[in-house]
Amino acid sequence: MRETLRILVVDDDRRMTKTLANIFRVKGYEAVVAHSGSEALEKVMEGPLDYAQNKPFDYAQNGPLDCVLTDIRMPDLDGVELYRAIKARRPDLPVVLMTAYSADRLVEEGLEEGAIAALTKPLDINALLCFFSSLRWEQSVVVVDDDTRFCETLADILQQRNFAVTPVTDPYGVVERLKAKGQVVLLDMKLDGVGSLEVLKQIREQYPCLPVILMTGYREEMAQEIAVALKLGAYACLYKPFQIEELLQLLTKIRRQELRRVLGC
Numbered sequence: 001m002r003e004t005l006r007i008l009v010v011d012d013d014r015r016m017t018k019t020l021a022n023i024f025r026v027k028g029y030e031a032v033v034a035h036s037g038s039e040a041l042e043k044v045m046e047g048p049l050d051y052a053q054n055k056p057f058d059y060a061q062n063g064p065l066d067c068v069l070t071d072i073r074m075p076d077l078d079g080v081e082l083y084r085a086i087k088a089r090r091p092d093l094p095v096v097l098m099t100a101y102s103a104d105r106l107v108e109e110g111l112e113e114g115a116i117a118a119l120t121k122p123l124d125i126n127a128l129l130c131f132f133s134s135l136r137w138e139q140s141v142v143v144v145d146d147d148t149r150f151c152e153t154l155a156d157i158l159q160q161r162n163f164a165v166t167p168v169t170d171p172y173g174v175v176e177r178l179k180a181k182g183q184v185v186l187l188d189m190k191l192d193g194v195g196s197l198e199v200l201k202q203i204r205e206q207y208p209c210l211p212v213i214l215m216t217g218y219r220e221e222m223a224q225e226i227a228v229a230l231k232l233g234a235y236a237c238l239y240k241p242f243q244i245e246e247l248l249q250l251l252t253k254i255r256r257q258e259l260r261r262v263l264g265c
Contacts, residue, residue, distance in 0.1 A: 010040040010070035032055040108230025137182040140164040145188040189216035
């Protein structure tokens with residue numbers, strides 16, 4: 001992610017967008033404004049290709065957006081409709097909703113469909129700035145599997161999708177490779193020389209909230225161990241050979257949950 005985050009602020013209240021944009025710029029962020037849902041969608045669609053002219057996007061002058069902060073109630077395209085359109089084009093882009101009506105039906109719809117949060121106006125600016133800061137965290141995956149070829153292949157795939165990947169083929173000393181924030185562990189359930197449940201227990205003792213996704217090619221044989229691991233707090237289990245989209249969906253869900261926690265949601 002770039003050093004300066006690019007935040008799109010969307011609201012038909014021009015005073016609101018101006019105030020928020022000024023605050024964000026003073027705090028070191030690049031703020032882009034839009035005064036309608038349709039205008040916002042045009043800005044989201046700018047890059048990495050300029051689709052209207054089918055030419056490379058000028059990163060020197062602009063750059064892809066890192067977050068969208070949008071009002072819910074707008075005349076042409078409401079915030080939830082905007083979120084749906086963004087999700088169809090850039091499912092990785094975090095969207096935070098703003099509303100003056102905490103009981104708004106659209107709030108529930110937006111959150112159910114995957115918006116990061118719905119913040120009530122007047123906004124808690126300090127919480128929002130903490131959230132922006134957390135967007136700088138590099139999303140990192142630790143792959144624990146004694147199959148070297150599998151580790152290397154999965155690492156290559158994830159790195160192409162902008163994840164930082166640490167392959168671990170020696171299950172001893174896994175905990176020493178971990179950190180408390182910004183990581184997800186992919187743990188194979190059948191490791192040579194050490195029990196995967198023991199590795200999971202060690203992770204849980206030191207990092208109780210670190211997401212751990214189990215992997216196995218032995219659905220029936222490992223069923224009991226998987227059940228125990230899920231009770232120990234493993235996030236989910238993928239069965240080999242799994243589709244990379246299955247993993248990416250889990251990683252996106254975990255990322256969204258982490259960002260929601262930053263906002264206290």
